[in-house]
Amino acid sequence: MRTVTYMFTQSLDGYIADGQGSVSWLAGAPNIDYGFAEFYDEIQTVLLGRRTYEQILDRGDFFPYADRETLVFSSNDKLRRAADRVCIVTDDPLKTVARLKLGEGGTIWLGGGAHLAGSLFVAGLLDELRVFTQPIVLGSGLSFFADVGAMRKPLELTHTKCWPAGVLEARYSVAKQWRSDV
Numbered sequence: 001m002r003t004v005t006y007m008f009t010q011s012l013d014g015y016i017a018d019g020q021g022s023v024s025w026l027a028g029a030p031n032i033d034y035g036f037a038e039f040y041d042e043i044q045t046v047l048l049g050r051r052t053y054e055q056i057l058d059r060g061d062f063f064p065y066a067d068r069e070t071l072v073f074s075s076n077d078k079l080r081r082a083a084d085r086v087c088i089v090t091d092d093p094l095k096t097v098a099r100l101k102l103g104e105g106g107t108i109w110l111g112g113g114a115h116l117a118g119s120l121f122v123a124g125l126l127d128e129l130r131v132f133t134q135p136i137v138l139g140s141g142l143s144f145f146a147d148v149g150a151m152r153k154p155l156e157l158t159h160t161k162c163w164p165a166g167v168l169e170a171r172y173s174v175a176k177q178w179r180s181d182v
Contacts, residue, residue, distance in 0.1 A: 002101050004097060005110065005128040006110040006121070009131075009167075010132070010133055011134060011137060011138040011141070012135060014143050016141070016143065016144050017142040018140070019138075021142060025136055027134065029163070032165075035169070044068065045108045046108075047111060048112050049073055049114070052111065053074070053082075055112075066082070071089045072089065073093045074090065077090045093120070094120070114146065118145070129174065132163075135166040155172035156175075
């Protein structure tokens with residue numbers, strides 16, 4: 001069975017985007033990839049929400065995940081495909097990801113989309129959280145946990161690391177409680 005990892009960066013006060021949905025506040029040490037290249041080598045499939053995908057497209061013509069199967073979840077099936085391996089998915093994200101998990105292949109990376117991440121987390125479809133916390137307080141914005149509600153879900157801390165520029169990495173394993181209705 002394949003695993004789904006949500007690797008994301010948040011502010012110290014828990015926001016993954018500011019009040020305007022921007023991630024322009026993200027910073028780090030020059031020439032440090034924070035383990036991303038090694039992680040990316042494990043990835044076979046990238047999952048993106050529509051807003052994250054559109055932010056990537058707004059940055060220019062280069063699509064950073066063109067070499068991977070990329071599923072973009074949106075109700076708009078007319079979105080521009082940035083690369084041959086991009087698929088716009090209008091089906092239920094939970095059922096789609098459950099089917100992916102049951103298939104063969106490498107790691108599935110949830111590359112962005114707070115609402116998508118929240119719904120996958122609540123449904124028990126995320127296996128690992130890789131959280132990078134930057135030393136900045138935004139005061140408001142978009143939180144990954146906004147869509148989680150009042151649920152309690154135990155996590156197991158599996159790894160920590162302090163990176164340059166004060167960035168803290170924490171990896172958590174998520175309890176396996178999902179079932180497939182596919």
